[in-house]
Amino acid sequence: MVYLTRKAEFSASHFYHNPEFTSDENQRVFGKCNNPNGHGHNYTLEVTVKGAVDRKSGFVVDLKQLKDVMSREVLDAFDHRFLNKEVPEFLTRIPTTENLAIVIWQRLVPKLNAAQLHRVRVYETPDLFVDFYGES
Amino acid sequence: MKAHLTRRYMLSASHRLHSDEMSAEENRLTYGKCNNPYGHGHNYMVEVTVSGPVDDQTGMVCNLVDLDGFVHNHILERYDHQNLNLLPEFAEEVPTTENLCIAIYEIVKRGFNKAHLEKIRIEETMMNSFEYLGENGR
Numbered sequence: 001m002v003y004l005t006r007k008a009e010f011s012a013s014h015f016y017h018n019p020e021f022t023s024d025e026n027q028r029v030f031g032k033c034n035n036p037n038g039h040g041h042n043y044t045l046e047v048t049v050k051g052a053v054d055r056k057s058g059f060v061v062d063l064k065q066l067k068d069v070m071s072r073e074v075l076d077a078f079d080h081r082f083l084n085k086e087v088p089e090f091l092t093r094i095p096t097t098e099n100l101a102i103v104i105w106q107r108l109v110p111k112l113n114a115a116q117l118h119r120v121r122v123y124e125t126p127d128l129f130v131d132f133y134g135e136s
Numbered sequence: 137m138k139a140h141l142t143r144r145y146m147l148s149a150s151h152r153l154h155s156d157e158m159s160a161e162e163n164r165l166t167y168g169k170c171n172n173p174y175g176h177g178h179n180y181m182v183e184v185t186v187s188g189p190v191d192d193q194t195g196m197v198c199n200l201v202d203l204d205g206f207v208h209n210h211i212l213e214r215y216d217h218q219n220l221n222l223l224p225e226f227a228e229e230v231p232t233t234e235n236l237c238i239a240i241y242e243i244v245k246r247g248f249n250k251a252h253l254e255k256i257r258i259e260e261t262m263m264n265s266f267e268y269l270g271e272n273g274r
Contacts, residue, residue: 016194016195018193018194020193021193029194029199030194031201093195094194094195095195096190096194096195096196097141098139098141098190098195098196098197099190099195101139102137102139102190126144127143127144127145128141128142128143128144128200129141129142130139130140130141130142130197131139131140131141131142131185132137132139132140133138133140135137135138135139136137136138
């Protein structure tokens with residue numbers, strides 16, 4: 001088994017707000033991330049796939065295909081967007097880094113026919129990242 | 137759904153690698169310049185990885201304010217700008233980064249109850265790093 005990781009970057013804005021909370025609760029739980037006009041990050045995405053090395057090609061996965069899927073499913077939808085308003089999943093879920101990792105996993109899994117997804121890592125800043133392994 | 141969250145912190149500290157159980161010559165052979173008598177320092181990058189279900193209400197594994205508060209009060213306050221050799225946990229143990237990993241792991245494991253501690257990883261320099269996942273870790 002060999003693991004291959006591809007990186008990508010996207011820049012987006014978001015804010016944290018739960019309509020079931022009062023204003024005070026939102027402020028207490030989410031702090032400055034609750035500012036309604038949003039704020040932004042340069043996110044770094046790492047997608048790790050795993051598999052056996054193909055004897056003919058020497059590849060775990062066709063990198064071109066992985067890059068295309070990441071571009072289409074994630075970057076085209078997230079890059080330079082306001083996540084709360086422009087990405088359908090975040091109309092009803094808070095766009096925390098945890099939920100970003102989960103949503104990206106859910107977008108990639110059905111499209112990655114040649115490789116098995118191992119991990120989605122999302123850096124919100126260089127000092128904060130979330131890993132999702134598809135665990136329930 | 138379960139996710140892993142990692143936060144990085146920096147602390148600056150000095151240490152000297154020296155074991156009383158070895159002769160001066162053995163210490164020099166084992167630890168090299170890390171055995172220089174007056175010690176030296178590093179900017180340690182400490183990565184704390186916790187895991188847990190992503191809360192439906194908040195979208196979080198745990199609130200970063202809680203994690204940052206705990207690490208600040210119990211790790212950074214304890215180790216930042218200190219000489220590690222003078223701390224009680226290193227009275228008998230050599231303050232290698234391996235042992236610092238274990239010491240920090242034990243403090244977080246014992247005191248932080250908002251999420252499950254998975255791992256402590258410390259970069260001593262840009263060229264080396266150490267990880268501790270607990271006694272039963274992978």
